[in-house]
């Protein structure tokens with residue numbers, strides 16, 4: 001985590017095992033982004049980034065889990081989402097983060113695009129162990 | 141031969157006082173369904189079931205999965221499908237089978253050791269048949285739900301003719317692969333049926349455009365183009381536009397308009413319609 005979960009509440013978890021769970025993941029972060037009072041543009045950016053990462057967790061990670069909640073750092077409030085899977089991991093991070101590169105049939109803009117859509121982006125992956133991506137968007 | 145013995149014991153248990161057993165069973169089921177199905181209907185169902193069950197036991201079937209029970213299973217399948225369709229709960233469905241156990245309980249009082257053994261064996265069989273009923277019920281419910289999802293999908297993606305030669309699809313909600321497939325098919329079909337050469341895809345009602353939605357949109361547009369139609373995407377709200385740009389999605393030479401009205405104006409111009417404003421009015 002790049003910041004502590006807000007002290008007054010536990011992060012929520014959402015299993016990501018089916019297509020419907022991607023929709024649920026989106027709804028979960030939408031609610032949080034609204035509660036965090038992000039601007040409409042920032043809400044949409046954060047939700048879209050979450051949508052990308054949830055789908056990657058499902059499609060490439062073979063399913064996993066989303067933990068999301070409000071976070072605080074130096075008096076600022078933000079919303080964070082952690083996508084974790086124990087799938088194959090990403091062998092070449094630079095390649096995976098390259099605009100337009102996909103090992104499947106996608107547009108290859110999910111990871112790189114998600115990074116541009118949020119304030120903090122941490123990718124932690126190891127071949128054979130799995131992948132964890134953490135994103136945070138701070139309220140302005 | 142012990143098996144044969146119990147099998148006939150079961151038949152004995154069931155046919156001891158056949159008429160009144162079946163009636164008690166029917167009464168108890170009707171009571172649990174609180175009058176939402178007529179007694180006549182429950183009577184018909186359960187009499188058939190009772191007959192099939194006795195028949196199967198006579199033939200030596202004591203296992204719910206056995207060949208001899210196939211008629212019983214078929215009747216139970218029909219029963220649980222009907223219950224699912226009529227909105228009954230799983231409990232209200234399984235009770236149709238389990239109530240028979242209760243009705244048979246008096247056989248335990250003062251019954252011989254053989255009667256008790258027969259009751260226990262029949263109890264196990266009825267438990268298995270009740271589980272089978274629940275499985276079928278659950279499957280029927282899933283089928284109903286997915287059929288509704290498909291209907292909803294078609295309902296929520298109307299293709300409307302806006303003008304001679306101009307069709308539009310207003311998209312509302314989440315665009316997943318299945319829905320995009322429906323949208324694409326309906327749009328292409330509408331283009332053919334109406335002989336239109338202008339198509340407008342309006343995404344005012346789409347809450348977020350991620351790379352998958354964008355890819356689906358692009359595919360739909362390419363397909364429409366292959367059929368000789370011009371495609372315009374309208375209703376891209378400011379927050380969506382900024383997100384698309386940040387994601388790095390390129391719409392290439394695809395024409396986009398802020399509103400459906402703008403897109404319609406363009407489509408009309410392209411199909412050679414003159415838009416004339418009468419004197420005095422603005423624009």
Ligand SMILES: Nc1ncnc2c1ncn2[C@@H]1O[C@H](COP(=O)(O)OP(=O)(O)O)[C@@H](O)[C@H]1O
Pocket residue numbers: 052056057060061085087088089090096097101102103104105106107108109110111112131351
């Ligand atoms: N959770 C993950 N586990 C394993 N590989 C992943 C994961 N997420 C992304 N990748 C890899 O990174 C590539 C790029 O991902 P992305 O930018 O989202 O593009 P796309 O989803 O269109 O392929 C994927 O094709 C995949 O090979």
Ligand SMILES: [Mg+2]
Pocket residue numbers: 052055056106109110111
């Ligand atoms: Mg992706």
